[in-house]
Amino acid sequence: MANIKTLEKKTKAQSMGLHTEVLTGKTQQKFFNPDEAENFFYWGTHDVDFNKRTELDVKDMDCKEANKKIDILMSEGYGTIVIKNPQGKHSLGVGILNKLNLIFEGSLGYFGVGSIDGPIVRVNGRVGWSCAENMMAGKVVIEKNAGSCFGAAIRGGDLICKGSVGARTGIDQKGGSIIVGGDAGAFTGFMMQRGRIVILGDVGINLGDSMYDGTIYVGGKIGSFGSDAVEAPMTKNDIEWLTRKLKVAEIGNNFNISKMTKIVSGKKLWNYDALEPTEKKGAI
Amino acid sequence: MAKKKKTKKKETKGQLGKKKETAREKMIGQTIGYRYDVNLLPDYKRLTPFLKKYIEHMGWDDLNWLEDVHMGYEEDRPAVFDRNANGWVTIPKKIKLPDNQQDRDMIARELLVKFQMSPNHPLVDLKKAYLKF
Numbered sequence: 129m130a131n132i133k134t135l136e137k138k139t140k141a142q143s144m145g146l147h148t149e150v151l152t153g154k155t156q157q158k159f160f161n162p163d164e165a166e167n168f169f170y171w172g173t174h175d176v177d178f179n180k181r182t183e184l185d186v187k188d189m190d191c192k193e194a195n196k197k198i199d200i201l202m203s204e205g206y207g208t209i210v211i212k213n214p215q216g217k218h219s220l221g222v223g224i225l226n227k228l229n230l231i232f233e234g235s236l237g238y239f240g241v242g243s244i245d246g247p248i249v250r251v252n253g254r255v256g257w258s259c260a261e262n263m264m265a266g267k268v269v270i271e272k273n274a275g276s277c278f279g280a281a282i283r284g285g286d287l288i289c290k291g292s293v294g295a296r297t298g299i300d301q302k303g304g305s306i307i308v309g310g311d312a313g314a315f316t317g318f319m320m321q322r323g324r325i326v327i328l329g330d331v332g333i334n335l336g337d338s339m340y341d342g343t344i345y346v347g348g349k350i351g352s353f354g355s356d357a358v359e360a361p362m363t364k365n366d367i368e369w370l371t372r373k374l375k376v377a378e379i380g381n382n383f384n385i386s387k388m389t390k391i392v393s394g395k396k397l398w399n400y401d402a403l404e405p406t407e408k409k410g411a412i
Numbered sequence: 413m414a415k416k417k418k419t420k421k422k423e424t425k426g427q428l429g430k431k432k433e434t435a436r437e438k439m440i441g442q443t444i445g446y447r448y449d450v451n452l453l454p455d456y457k458r459l460t461p462f463l464k465k466y467i468e469h470m471g472w473d474d475l476n477w478l479e480d481v482h483m484g485y486e487e488d489r490p491a492v493f494d495r496n497a498n499g500w501v502t503i504p505k506k507i508k509l510p511d512n513q514q515d516r517d518m519i520a521r522e523l524l525v526k527f528q529m530s531p532n533h534p535l536v537d538l539k540k541a542y543l544k545f
């Protein structure tokens with residue numbers, strides 16, 4: 129009987145045993161030593177010099193060899209590497225966790241410069257699907273057009289395409305900024321969770337479909353809004369940020385930013401966790 | 413009879429760890445959504461000298477990936493989320509935080525960079541153990 133009395137005092141969630149399942153326990157309190165030495169590169173990566181420049185012809189290399197060679201050059205202190213004859217090879221320049229100036233003189237195939245964390249990359253051509261997928265930090269500038277899934281699951285940094293991009297740009301975006309000088313295809317910002325997408329041209333149907341959070345700015349016409357994507361008023365902060373960012377992106381000189389459309393999440397789909405605790409309990 | 417002075421409770425709106433829960437959040441015992449404004453754009457007038465140096469060192473034009481870093485809180489204590497370690501990192505008690513969210517965000521960014529680049533970061537041990545190439 130005593131147990132029943134105790135149960136009566138509990139909330140419904142507590143009586144279901146859910147209250148102990150709060151999303152905590154990931155705190156790491158032993159860190160953040162304020163006296164930590166000043167250091168600007170990850171452990172195990174290389175301190176390179178931007179003024180030390182070299183060229184690498186990858187015509188007769190496969191992507192694994194080429195990527196390995198880039199790593200070796202960084203370990204020798206080269207901070208500016210020019211890649212000659214990339215010839216549309218896939219997966220070039222991936223997994224670079226360094227500061228670096230990387231210049232591709234030509235076009236890249238699929239999954240170019242994926243999972244990078246820090247480098248400044250310039251591609252003087254086009255890129256295929258999923259360019260800069262999972263990018264963490266740095267700046268990537270594509271001089272011409274890009275394929276579908278441009279910046280898929282990007283988490284940080286600036287990803288710029290001066291031309292147009294395909295469908296599903298910024299799909300599952302979790303941070304960072306994607307800036308497109310031309311048009312973008314359907315489902316741009318599909319399921320994006322955070323970060324910003326800027327399209328100066330037109331955009332296809334289902335813009336921002338199922339977006340959880342983040343912001344999309346469009347300069348041209350919008351094919352249609354996706355589920356839960358809604359228009360929001362432009363603020364002074366937005367205009368300031370866009371003005372500065374377009375300069376960084378080297379595009380949009382004299383573009384009338386104040387006439388852009390801002391799209392955000394309507395947050396009506398924010399019920400994703402309604403079933404989660406019950407499901408968790410069932411699984412246990 | 414002297415009237416008892418009513419002491420007005422200080423409003424806690426916007427303070428770390430003091431957000432008012434919705435009925436739904438109370439019911440499920442979880443926070444729905446983010447606990448701070450993830451879309452807040454940084455105020456560059458408040459850049460710290462350390463961050464200026466970091467930007468210069470990396471050759472970037474602005475805060476780059478740090479634009480998405482904000483001071484949040486975990487278990488009622490100010491903390492910043494480290495995406496590399498996939499966990500909240502608590503701010504030491506001795507660091508006094510300003511009232512302004514923009515200034516707090518700058519501190520969070522600075523501490524996060526120092527933490528991630530530190531040889532004491534938890535990923536360093538993992539890397540030593542599992543590094544393939």
